[in-house]
Amino acid sequence: MRQWLSCAVALGLGAVPLPPLIGQARQPTTPPLILVKAGRLIDGRADAPLVGGGILIDGDRIKAVGPLAQVQAQARGVRLIDLSQMTVLPGFIDAHTHLLLQGDPTAQSYNEQLLYESTPYRAILAARNARIALEHGFTAIRDLETEGAMYADVDVKRAVERGEIPGPRIFASTRAMAPTGMYPIVSDNWELELPHGVQPVDGVEGARLAVRQQVAHGADWIKFYADRRYYFTPDSVLHSWVNFTDDEARAIVDEAHRLGRKVAAHAIGSDGIAAALRAGVNTIEHGDGMTDSLLDVLVARGVYWVPTVTVSVYVAGPRGGPWGPMVAHQRQAFAHGLKKGVKIVLGTDVGGFPWTELNEAKEFGYYVQYGMTPMQAIKSGTSLAAELLGEPGLGVVAPGTYADLVAVAGDPLKDITELERVRFVMKAGVTYLTQ
Numbered sequence: 530m531r532q533w534l535s536c537a538v539a540l541g542l543g544a545v546p547l548p549p550l551i552g553q554a555r556q557p558t559t560p561p562l563i564l565v566k567a568g569r570l571i572d573g574r575a576d577a578p579l580v581g582g583g584i585l586i587d588g589d590r591i592k593a594v595g596p597l598a599q600v601q602a603q604a605r606g607v608r609l610i611d612l613s614q615m616t617v618l619p620g621f622i623d624a625h626t627h628l629l630l631q632g633d634p635t636a637q638s639y640n641e642q643l644l645y646e647s648t649p650y651r652a653i654l655a656a657r658n659a660r661i662a663l664e665h666g667f668t669a670i671r672d673l674e675t676e677g678a679m680y681a682d683v684d685v686k687r688a689v690e691r692g693e694i695p696g697p698r699i700f701a702s703t704r705a706m707a708p709t710g711m712y713p714i715v716s717d718n719w720e721l722e723l724p725h726g727v728q729p730v731d732g733v734e735g736a737r738l739a740v741r742q743q744v745a746h747g748a749d750w751i752k753f754y755a756d757r758r759y760y761f762t763p764d765s766v767l768h769s770w771v772n773f774t775d776d777e778a779r780a781i782v783d784e785a786h787r788l789g790r791k792v793a794a795h796a797i798g799s800d801g802i803a804a805a806l807r808a809g810v811n812t813i814e815h816g817d818g819m820t821d822s823l824l825d826v827l828v829a830r831g832v833y834w835v836p837t838v839t840v841s842v843y844v845a846g847p848r849g850g851p852w853g854p855m856v857a858h859q860r861q862a863f864a865h866g867l868k869k870g871v872k873i874v875l876g877t878d879v880g881g882f883p884w885t886e887l888n889e890a891k892e893f894g895y896y897v898q899y900g901m902t903p904m905q906a907i908k909s910g911t912s913l914a915a916e917l918l919g920e921p922g923l924g925v926v927a928p929g930t931y932a933d934l935v936a937v938a939g940d941p942l943k944d945i946t947e948l949e950r951v952r953f954v955m956k957a958g959v960t961y962l963t964q
């Protein structure tokens with residue numbers, strides 16, 4: 530009930546406990562000026578919060594930010610949103626999600642979704658997931674492939690943009706890529722043509738064609754799987770089998786960059802990470818097998834690391850094998866990366882765990898456990914994530930940026946888990962959740 534109510538309020542319909550009509554959803558009524566009173570304001574950029582802040586919002590953008598009295602002086606006849614008992618932050622950004630997936634701790638749970646659920650059914654669940662993300666305070670996500678659901682992420686994005694369904698800003702990567710036979714579903718039964726979790730891509734020309742096809746169908750980002758089959762050697766180095774030849778991987782990156790798209794590489798073992806870096810990717814996903822020398826390359830080239838700790842912990846038990854030791858290895862590498870100044874951006878891999886089971890904001894807590902200060906963790910899921918996306922209008926509360934705000938009751942600098950209990954969410958000046 531809370532969910533429908535919040536949406537109805539967002540659309541200016543009052544407390545009607547029914548979903549809004551589609552026609553009305555297309556035209557949310559946003560008053561021209563809003564003044565938000567913020568008890569404590571963490572703006573995503575400053576190292577300390579501002580106590581007693583004011584935020585003036587004009588349409589979908591922030592017009593002014595500062596001490597309340599100062600901002601109030603410019604605000605006549607405004608609508609007031611009183612968050613003076615709360616901490617206000619920029620909307621969160623999750624740099625690694627899967628809207629079209631409902632958890633895949635085991636191969637069986639993955640295969641069942643691809644074999645027994647239609648893409649339309651999966652897209653309906655994705656629409657629900659988009660709402661969950663928004664109500665957990667995530668006003669932007671980078672969705673890193675549909676796992677066999679083709680270009681349905683672009684459809685969900687379109688529906689959000691048109692106001693048909695509530696959801697975060699979506700940066701979509703569509704199908705992702707791996708060479709033939711190197712990504713599920715692969716079966717011993719050669720008589721069956723089974724669904725592919727990614728677009729199978731072979732050869733340099735095939736790589737360029739796949740990038741062009743994905744961009745043509747709406748990909749904002751290009752993703753490829755750099756490796757698979759992870760194993761430790763006795764020296765505690767996490768290795769992997771590399772998927773693409775260097776020529777193929779370079780062709781993917783080169784073509785993507787040529788078309789103005791950045792590239793994310795799934796890379797877990799040290800061999801996969803090294804291969805992805807040789808190819809010139811922009812972000813390393815998971816990166817459990819980071820070594821000191823690989824971390825140095827990330828720093829030197831300004832490559833972002835998106836560790837997705839929540840999913841690592843979630844799948845370690847059900848998957849067994851190296852997956853448990855991989856969590857411990859990643860924790861150590863995370864500490865080294867922090868010391869070296871690697872740009873670590875918050876990403877959860879939600880969809881790898883069910884959207885309905887864990888709140889993505891749990892990831893902030895892991896980063897604090899792993900050595901970040903609460904403020905560093907907040908920046909990794911706001912301003913630094915916006916930098917990864919190349920979106921200066923997101924991730925900070927500042928004049929000219931989008932009015933994407935969340936509020937929590939307590940002080941997340943004292944207890945980071947406050948971020949898992951969001952009380953207020955605004956996207957583009959429209960309130961979607963208020964408690």
Ligand SMILES: [Zn+2]
Pocket residue numbers: 625626627673878881
């Ligand atoms: Zn993922």
